[in-house]
Amino acid sequence: MDAPPIIVVGNGISGVTFARHFRKNSTKPLLIISKETPYFFSRTALMYVYMGHLRWEDTQPYERNFWKKNKLDLLQGTVTHINPKEKKITLSDESILSYDSLVIATGSLPNKFGWPGENLTGVQGFYSKQDLDSLEDFSATTNEAVIVGGGLIGVELAEMLHSRGKKVTFLVRENSFWNNVLPKGESELINQHLLKHGIDLRLSTNLSEIIEDKTGRVKAIRTDSGEIISCQFVGLTAGVKPNIDFLKNTDIATNRGILVNKYLETNQTSIYAIGDCSEQQEPQVGRRPIEAVWYTGRMMGETLAQTLTGNKKAYRPGHWFNSAKFFDIEYQTYGLVAAQTENFEKHFHWKHPIENVAITIAYDQNTKQFLGINTFGIRMRHELFDQMLYEKKSIFYVIEQLANCNFDPEFFESFEEEILQKFNKEFNTEIKLKKKSWKVIFKNIMP
Structure with missing residues (x-):
């Protein structure tokens, strides 16, 4: 009899990242089940299909033969029940599958709040x-x-x-x-x-x-x-909520999401949860229990793949970061920048008088330690800010390094001098910008 496979429920960024990294270190059979689509696609690209910038097939990062070539089996179906004691799952067609380990990566669903008419057509x-x-x-x-x-x-x-x-x-x-x-x-x-x-x-x-x-x-x-x-x-x-309604009649512990420990383990043996549907019981300081973000889903998938291939590893997401676009304004955030400053946190804010370009730097008013940054219309280097956060650099150091932090100054207008001028005036300092140094940049971006 063939050995039961590792079963992954959900073929989004979390589930597929897990499957890819698992396959790098293990030859065990693995099955990915998805209700949504037969093949993985980039969810963040959906809007560009509607807007005519991409075709649907352009959202699929891997060729069709990738899955067979890497011995990753695919099944389009809906999981309706999980039996942890017998290590079996039931599908909507009433078929029953056994698993060795089960990875739940079912993502999110849009919130509804009981509005009259919320289920109408349109x-x-x-x-x-x-x-x-x-x-x-x-x-x-x-x-x-x-x-x-x-x-x-x-x-x-x-x-x-x-x-x-x-x-x-x-x-x-x-x-x-x-x-x-x-x-x-x-x-x-x-x-x-x-x-x-x-x-x-x-x-x-x-x-x-x-x-x-x-x-x-x-x-x-x-x-x-x-x-x-x-x-x-x-x-x-x-907003969205974890897609976990199908777990209601199981012994898998849930709150808003599927409760997991730092190893992404649920309360049931050999069952794990990653991505939007998971909820950290003891989240890292500065992180939320549920983070429905592409980057965190990818990191969880990579982490769990290590654990299930013999290298048990805790999920440690590090400092918060995210990016988005508001029409044509690019937005990036690294570290923590509170919407409203309280207690020790203070903000330095600069905005261009005409263009849609701005930054906000959060810092500790007592120690001047750098806490985080939001940028609008300026593309910055994630790795440099991440290192500054780990090394607990001061806001003065961050300002000095703005030229190195700017990701693409060759193609876009630079605003470091204007930012520096306002900063020196507000802080009554005479800081000067450090010249751009590829040595400094590559030191932080190379593994």
Whole structure:
């Protein structure tokens, strides 16, 4: 009898990264099961398919023969139940499969909050390939769209619909865009940028009801102020939640997500969880229990592959980092920059008087230790900031090294001198920029 395989449930970045790295060090059979698509694709590229910048096949990083060549078996199906005691899973077609170890990497689902009409035709989130397909179907008969929830997915969806000439109304509960994450100056920068792009940004506005027409499709929404806004499509982008409903009748411990320890182990022997669906029981200081981010999913996959090939390794994500785009403004964040400063944290903020370029540097007001940085419109080197955070450098050191931190000064305008001038004035210092040094750069970016 053949040995049962390692089974991975979910073929997103977490599951596929695990499978690839597992295969580098083990010849054990491995099966990837996915409900969504038969092959792995880049989820962050979905918006560019809709906007016509990519074809669907361009989102798939690996050729079709990659999986067979690397002896990674694929199955498109839906897992409906897990039996940890017998080490078996049940699929929606009632077939039963045995596993050696089980890796759950089922990702996220868009949040719904019980709004009247949230299940009408023309109302959806934006996360999956199926969401892309349904959005495409609705687009031909959509002239007006409403987006509910002001986060990164909401901005992506606004840009997508705007690219097709749709009138977009964007409902944001907060009094400034994403101001639970971004400091005031940065949040206001994005407010103005969205408005300049023709997005009807409604701050301090909540959804009250989604109204249907005679066919069961959305025809309008009502806000909490009673205003009725005509629309043929509603995008629900008020965050995501772990996709774990299929675990309700199992002994696998869950909270918001699947509870795991630092080795990504659940409370059940030989069952692990990685990516958006997992919840750290003891998260690293400065990190959240659930982090639905591409980078963290990839790191979890790499880490667990080490453990299941004989090199038990704890998940240590290090310092927080992320990147995104707000239409044509690139955003990067390294370390921790609080939306509102409290206790010891202070911010140095610089914004270009005309262009959509800005930075905020967080530091300890007592020790001047560098805590984190947000950048808008300036592409910076992740590795350098990561090293500065590990070495607990001062904000003065960070300012001195701005030329080295700038990722592509040869192709874009540099703003180091303007930033330095404001910094010296605010801090009453006479710091000078260090000349760009490839030695310093490669010291930090080479393994």
